[in-house]
Amino acid sequence: MNEWKGLSIRYVSEVDFEATSEDEMSFKASERFQLFWVSGNRWMVLNLDENRENVKRIGYVPARCLVKEKPVEEQPWYLEVDRNEAMKLLLTAPNRVGSFLVRPSLYTLSGYALSVRRDDGVSHFNIKWDQEQQFSVGGFPSCLCVHDLIIYLRQYWMVRSQLRMVPYIKVASIEDSWEKPWSDFSLIKKLRAGEISTVFKGKWIGGDRIVLIQSIDKEIFKRQEFMEGINIFKRLNHKNIITLCALCTSEDPVYIVTEYLPKGNLQSFLRGEEGPFLTDLQLMHIASQVLDGLAYLEVKNVVHCGLSCHHVIVGNNLICKISHLEYARMIKNSTTFINTQSKYLLKWLPPECHYYGELSRKTCVWSFGIFLYEIFTLGQTPYSGQSISQVLLNLEAGYRLPMPPLCSAHIYSLMRECWEIKPRNRPSFQQIAEKKLFEELP
Template sequence: MNSEAILEETLIKRSQQKKRTSPLNYKERIFVLTKTKLTYYDGSSEKRTKKGSVDLQKIKCVEIVKNGEVAIPCQNKYPFQVVYDANTLYIFAPSNESRSVWVQSMKREIKQNASIVAKFHPQFWQEGVWLCCRQAEKLAPGCEEYNLFGDISRKPLPPIPGNKTPGKTRRPPPPPPPTEEEEVTEEEPKEEVVIALYNFDGMETQDLTLVQGEEYIIVEKCDVNWYKARNKYGEEGFVPSNYVTEKTPGHLDQYVWYCKGVNRNQAEQQLRNEDKEGGFMVRDSSNPGAFTVSLYTKSAGEGTSSIRHYHIKVTQTVPEQFYLAEKHHFNSIPELIEYHQHNAAGLVARLRYPVGKQGRSAPSTAGFSYEKWEIKPSDLTFMKELGSGQYGVVRLGKWRAQHKVAIKAIREGAMYEEDFIEEAKVMMKLSHPRLVQLYGVCTQQRPIYIVTEFMELGCLLNYIRQRRGSFSTENLLSISQDVSEGMEYLEKNKFIHRDLAARNCLVNDSKVVKVSDFGMARYVLDDQYTSSCGVKFPVKWSPPEVFNFCKYSSKSDVWSFGVLMWEVFTEGKMPFEHNPNHEVVMMVTQGHRLYRPKMATPNIYDIMQLCWHERPEERPSFAQISVMIRDVLEGDS
């Protein structure tokens, strides 16, 4: 360390020049802090080369960055920021302790600067927007008060006028800053304890095995899909985030009777299949944040069975309490369930037998391990052929002789391979119970392979065609709800499908429908998908703005979803079956829409018609569609 250096350490710097962020924009640099400058050098060569320097007098803000759910594509996961002139320098430290030392040391050096900011941005500038307040102007004023001495564990300021950011409330005046003699230290974060919902057998040396029901401590939240955890023996490793849940009474996932994402129709099917007196589950109500107890009894009179749905009600008192029967109030839902397991107290039966999680298969993981997207061909075993699509042959296979997977061999000339391989790294991070999971790709040979979750009952279009006449309206609406929930997740993550249709959804052996092939249409080379403007789209599922301007958005996916709902409620008919594509373009442009299927009630057809508004901005979001479908399914439950 040179004689006047205060700190010196190898850290990682994010490029300030690139608009889009990728792993290539993160460079390892040797950072040196002196009384006058923050300088960074090329750390990859033996001979140190100066790459940049910031005059400390020009620095306006030094602070940690609240990461939220942004995946950091480098090994250092503790970001902080240095704001100077019109620039924001993002630096990534290897540990919380390292970051704290750098931030506190630099704050001490700049405290006399004349240009210290009053407000700053606590989250990243990424993809042309501030993630904390969604402002799209890089030099926009900050949205949270800056503390020259302490950390940022405080409530944000009110939103900037004209910038509608929900949830920002006025905070009380901050406490006076500590005197110079006081030691400024960050509070030690509390350990987060989680419970394993499923067994997980780590396949890589970096993974940690999970045992269902056991407790673990979260060491680091690497990204939204993978955590680093520690078991009771002190062993650490990566675990999928959707296999664990926080250990608090408010988190119902840990209880065997809670069935997240199960609607009224699915609950009734499961309870009838079990056919046990007092069979019950707790599920989400149609109103967000509310819950319903679904209860099965055989003694409904005259030898018949029935299912009752009871809303869990909440008192207006402080603290709030929960109840099913007016006389019996409880501080938590688990306490309420435990009481009614022993006392009917106004219900048709006691809650005798929890139905739901027993035997339910574990969810898919985003890849087979953390940041593992390249799969070795030698790890794959090829089994029977499942079919062939526009990309090539699809086979059932196994990864490392254990995990069943679907393997698509991409035939030469079927897609823009290089572009897809880059996008696959992004697509792997998309993980939801209603999306077919992409596990990885084999790119080191030709043909390349795409490895995905295996869905036993195949494509949704064939599934409904082969079972025509066996569906109720509620069954078909449940199928539509599954798809809308998958699309709601894509919409939330600003990912456009571009080819949503029944043929691009798959069904597993639990009859759960999942959205597949999202975003793939951009990479297909296929004449039937090519329009006059050279962009690929399936005409009969596409809205006017795609015909006319090749303009894709989540709202163009909403139009396609309306057509998919029509496919579902006609049990697999071809939209505009008697009209060629050029006629469909003309008909839709003139305002013609698909007719109401016999199995679709008027309120279900209303949802389809909302999806087919000519103006994209008048179409509902997928979040709104999911609520509308849930309301129809729940009825007055």
């Protein structure tokens, strides 16, 4: 029998439960628990108070009654789709009456909406967020979080109208359209090995097409934050965004297959043999292409989170495309939040990411300023020799990266605008594009 002691994972009850023995505890739906001891199907848990901080009591509960407490975006009933896509999904078998999902919404302060399949079609509800920072739908009572609201609605509709709400079921034909077998691809040459993946030049055997294959451990690929980036990647289509070609997820490791550009990443390109011979117009052309790609992501409410020269790929005729979209995040409201860990390029992220974990539509604007510094220094590393804490202290004191020798005063002025401490004072990518500072090649 497996046993683990001292666990601190938070769980929530989705149903009421009456104790059947002295060492068990009774509870209502939407109560919070801290997992302390796991032994088979009986868990010892700490029951937390309404503030989810202090322990009210301790006892055993059946594991089947609890689910792990997660952010909305990690819940099994959340999906990154719009109203029309939600309707199409819920009306497609095997989904049925009662199937539901929560999706992003641009028209609510909460940033979420609920779609439910009913007898007469699909009903859509705005999830409201009030001044007390509680969530509600229509005339129903407010709840502290979206998860609690869903628990309440599932119980209420079951009692009042016999509507059994069940999370949407992913439709195989939609999910598997990217899926290809390992046998469709062959590995030609190992290009580089990173912290979480190995990258190969490969061949798509069916049409003898050369592709880039990122090989990644299946457990890493299944992480929610990684899958969020992949799902965003699937919906992107722009000439300056690398194209996702296929996924091979049935085997371990997983293959992420994208288009192949022969010149490699921009950082190595700038530092290589061709870098010193690039003209001012060519450097501007590089910046212009990446700006176009970022302006497209801005319209899509997507933040890259890993913008740097290392994550821009170069092809023939100086074609440049933004890659590594597994870093991407969707902005639901004006801001969202991340945990800044080693997978993020910390020196390229603005101070609010480090201090508050805050992402906004202006996050990549700061990074774009750093990216410009890289271009006009031919791939030099920003803040070389400084730790993250030193960089942040210097930024607070007013320090900014110096003007690169290959950079004009107008471009450096833009870089300084990108490095405004307050995100609202930075220009949007649309505003940067309107300045027309980057002249295209004739």
